[in-house]
Amino acid sequence: MGKVYIINGSPKIKKDNNSQYFIDEFLKLLEDTNLQIEQTIISRGYYEDIYPKLMESDIIIFTAPLYVDSIPSHLLSFMIGLERYIKQSRASEDISTKVYAIFNCGFFEGYQNRIALDIMRNFCHKVGFTWRFGIGIGAGEFMGPSKNIPLKSKGKEDTFNALLELKKDIVNNSLDIKNNIYTSPKMPRFIFQLAGNIGWIKQAKSNRVSIRGIYAKPYVKKL
Known part of the structure; x- marks a missing residue:
């Protein structure tokens, strides 16, 4: 049916990152397809062996966390290198690759991923890829660590449905224009904030940082 290459752009190269969680959940949805799927997690370093594989793929799916309203710097470097490779190999003359993206963020609202x-x-427009659409997932720090809660559960079902739409678009070889999909967990926002604050305090204590130290502003100039 086609070749799919999934890029995990998380700076956390171990497989316990949130991006890998969404990849694993998406792969479950693709189990009943005939797609040839390959995936890799990139880190700072040599990418040249990956670029040819991408150019041979029918579909590329980029996944990454949001970093300062943008894409992690090492993933940007990877993309710059890919653009250079395409130009040097003149591959842009017959590119038919479709691209999707799955981004998650620590903000509650999924639309915070819109700039990335x-x-x-x-x-995609610059290098000649066909951009399809992206999925922006909010509250990534809840979604990923709560693996014991099924993605089809009520609290996470919007993200499950978004990944299902991605699967349908790939399997049906859709060409109609689609907008990005933004999702947030079905819970009160203040509960997410409360859990986040507890998590920050716990993490600070484990690193010997006091609660007062969390609010420190060492680089603020005193007038």
Whole structure:
């Protein structure tokens, strides 16, 4: 049916990152397809062996966490290198690759990923890829660590449905224009904030940082 290459752009190269969680959940949805799927997690370093595989793929799916309303710097470096490779190999003359993206963020609202997805869309237009759409997932720090809660559960079902739409778009070889999909967990926002604050305090204590130290502003100039 087609070759799919999934890029995990998380700076956390171990497989316990949130991006890998969404990849694993998506792969479960693809188990009943005939797609040839390959995936890799990139880190700072040599990428040249990956670029040819991408150019041979029918579909590329980029996944990454949001970093300062943008894409992690090492993933941007990877994309710059890919653009250079395409130009040098003149592969842009017959590119038919479709691109999707799955970004998650620590903010509660999934639409906070919109700028990063716009960057990915503009990149595709520049190098000749066909941009399909992206999924922006909010509360990534809840979604990933709560693996014991099924993605089809009520609290996470919007993200499950978004991944299902991605699967349908790939399997049906859709060409109609689709907008990005943004999801947030079905819970009161204040509960997410409360859990986040507890998590920050716990993490600070484990690193010998006091609660007062969390609010420290060492680089603020005193008037």
